Amino acid sequence: MGGLLSGFESLGLGNLENKSIFEKKESKTRDIPDAKEHKEPEYNEVDFIYDKNFKCPVCDATITAKIMKTGKARLKGTDYDLRPIYEGFAAEKYDVLMCHRCGYAALGKYFSVILPAQVKMIKENISSNVVLTKYDDGDIYSYDQALERYKLALACAVVKRAKSSEKAMVCLRTAWLMRSYQEYLAKKGENKELIDSLKEQEEEYESNAYQGFLEARESETPPIAGMDAVTLDYLLAQLSFHVGDYDNCSRMISGILTSPGANARIKDKTRDLKDKLAEAKH
Secondary structure, eight states, X not given: OOOTTTTGGGGTOGGGTTOOSSSSOOOOOOOOOOOOOOOOOOOOGGGGEEEEEEEOTTXXXXXXXXXXXXXXXXXXXXXXXXXXXXXXXXGGGGOEEEOTTTOOEEETTTTTOOOXXXXXXXXXXXXXXXXXOOOOOXXXXXXXXXXXXXXXXXXXXXXXXXXXXXXXXXXHHHHHHHHHHHHHHHHHTOOHHHHHHHHHHHHHHHHHHHHHHHHHHHHSOSSBTTBOHHXXXXXXXXXXXXXXXXXXXXXXXXXHHTXXXXXXXXXXXXXXXXHHHHHHHO
């Protein structure tokens, strides 16, 4: 396994390849949302996004990014790891903001939250080296374009020594994007080799997200990455199951089911996970 920061020569950031994302390492199955028979509605992805201007906190440039229109797309449900699934639209393609001048990138919620010392780190380790791919200005982001933005967001998070929760969230949402890309290719019935590669990368990103959220749970105070303690524990229970850490999955399940702060819906979903865990163990 080459590591999540391997293959960065194309971005001019080969010096980051041997960096660790988190201090510790942890080490597969996954649910697929129920596919009910229905006629896919006609849609145009461009209808769900719009261009918005931002100021880069690193170099002060004005940048334009494509942002999801809140409330426009219809939410069908959520995947096991809390990925929101929209009707005909992969919202995760538009979660990263990126400056084309200095190369700084981050998830939208973290983009402007950066300290002066971190700005210096980005300028010295990203801006001075990064070589961005030139994409045609289109109405939407392609999956490859979105993946490059996520990889750069992860590189920036590592360089600026972001909290474990931020790095974990970048990894988790990259895994979401990898999964969306696989579904897109499978629906078109093409490129099985790429689908297999994306699946391997998804699992690696998911494993790193799991490790990062475990570290965040020990070192940060809720809300963590916007999640309260129960929601984070539910996510960790699901991730631990899918990376094969059944002992920790069992502990998380027990904690949720005995928590007075867990609502009935979370407990019902946790009981379903408990049943799946029992089946997997036997």
